[in-house]
Amino acid sequence: GPKSAALMRRKQAFVSPGVGTTMPVFAARAAGGIVEDVDGNRFIDLGSGIAVTTVGSSAPRVVEAVRAQVAEFTHTCFMITPYESYVAVAEALARLTPGDFEKRSALFNSGSEAVENAVKIARSYTGKDAVVVFDHAYHGRTNLTMAMTAKVAPYKHGFGPFAGEVYRAPMSYPSRDGLSGAAAAARAVSQIETQVGAGNLAALVIEPIQGEGGFIVPAPGFLAALADWCSKNGVVFVADEVQSGFGRTGTMFAVEHEDVVPDLVVSAKGIAGGLPLAAVTGRAEIMDAVHTGGLGGTYGGNPLACAAALAVIETIEEDGLLERAREIETLVLGWLRALDDARIGDIRGRGAMLAAEFVDPATGEPDAALAKAVAGYAHSRGVITLTCGTWGNVIRFLPPLSISDELLSEGLDIIAAALKEN
Ligand code: PMP
Structure with a gap:
């Protein structure tokens, strides 16, 4: 028009x-x-x-919650004068993410920022540097997450040099490789052990269903075998649920279809109905490894976004x-x-x-x-x-x-x- x-x-x-x-x-x-x-x-x-x-794009509970919040205050900065809704979102994430253990969350603005922070947290906890990601992965466009993203055009072309200590492993892609989950995981683990070494590896980061890479659903057992290998080898298993999480796949998180319990879960996108919000949620002992002041940002967990997230959660559950x-x-x-x-x-x-x-x-x-x-x-x-x-x-x-x-x-x-x- x-x-x-x-x-x-x-x-x-x-x-x-x-x-x-x-x-x-x-x-x-x-x-x-x-x-x-x-x-x-x-x-x-x-x-x-x-x-x-x-x-929805203007879900009534979300619209109402944001309207109410904007009339009270738009921002104080959680790192300066905290407010309840941030804590309530973290509480809800502890309840909604898989795993029956003590959890903590930190809130950010975008999926990329949260993935990058999950890596920082895993490095802080393990004292190791390396990160393993997979073929076809998409984790974002910041410098570290751009290195973690697989596809060169348009995401990486001309934008190097890229962050170091990022290693790529073969993904399970059942319609193309014909491998069982166990066989695909064995192939990935063998490559990780020979080319990276568990002793150097802080985190394995994977999308339980890959998004930008082609909605690739790994063969049954692939994620569980990787998670099991991580837990036996002191590697933090990070599920990037930025696209697959928050109810999108018919469970709150896509790992639930495979009974996998990640050490850290990254949420974004669907979490706040369009307001910029992202989260890293995980085992208290991992999240607690970071020194005070090591995580944060001016807008992370902004009150409007937190109000929206609480309304999103209510909408998913009530509707x-x-x-x-x-x-x-x-x-x-x-x-x-x-x-x-x-x-x-x-x-x-x-x-x-x-x-x-x-x-x-x-x-x-x-x-x-x-x-x-x-x-x-x-x-x-x-x-x-x-x-x-x-x-x-x-x-x-x-x-x-x-x-x-x-x-x-x-x-x-x-x-x-x-x-x-x-
Ligand atoms: N991880 C995954 C799995 C994604 O799908 C995306 C966005 N497409 C990101 C990370 C990056 O999120 P954002 O665009 O909010 O930075």
Whole structure:
């Protein structure tokens, strides 16, 4: 529309082109699984702002809690004059994260910042330096997390030198490597033992379901075998649940599907319904290893974000959103399977974190062009859908859990049409 076009021209004049945009439109308001643009066009939201607005883009409890808080105070800095909501979020995280032991949390602003702090905490506790991450991993764009992220373009290209002591291990990728979880874990552990050494390793950081890398669900037993190896070798097992956490997969945290109890869990995105908040939560003895003043930041655990997080947690629990995520899984997986298209090489994910990987049916080679064409078709017909994957050949589905079945089906029908047309 004309208003979006005019805004796009202003963006080009004044915003760094380093910050790209997926959709050609500017948002005016968003609710109930719909994003409305400045020209009045309505888009079905199958992206949730990259897995953030899990409870919806203007969830009533969140809006109310933030309104109430902003009228009291916007900021004091928790490191100067603390306030209750920060402590209440930490209390809730101790209850909601896996593991029946004493836990503490520290709050930050973004997923990257929290992952980076999890590494700092693990180093402080173990007195060791090395960090192991996996193929296809995405952990952020700060200097340390950029080193931890696997994919070079666009995330790392031209931005080195990168942080040291970051080592990469092979991931379990069942549809491509055909390995059992145990075999894939043995392969990773052997590489870690020969190339890093447990005696040098502070932390193993892994996304229980990989996000940007392609919604890769490791084979059953892979995560548990790694966690077990970590606990036997004095290595801190860190679950980066930035994308997979906070109800997205039908459990509060994705590790719960595998009965894995991480030493540290990183939360962000869905935790505060769109306000910037992230957390590291973990075993008290690990969190307590850090000297006072070693962690923090001006805005970490900002009162508006903490008020939003408490409202998000209440919404997930009171509205039965974990169950809703499992319903969405059934609906979307059933629909994806019914498409019966040979170019869909794999269908995977859990809850409302689902994906289809496109391949050349003859060779199994990734088909990024098809993913791009399907997403482009959907965008032009009113559906916000995102791609991902090391090869850019994966379409991912991340609807808000507040979306109706009707709207979801309408969005999926447009994706089906996109596949037929391309
Ligand atoms: N870890 C994972 C698994 C993520 O998906 C992301 C964001 N896509 C991050 C870390 C970084 O989070 P942020 O963009 O909030 O810094």
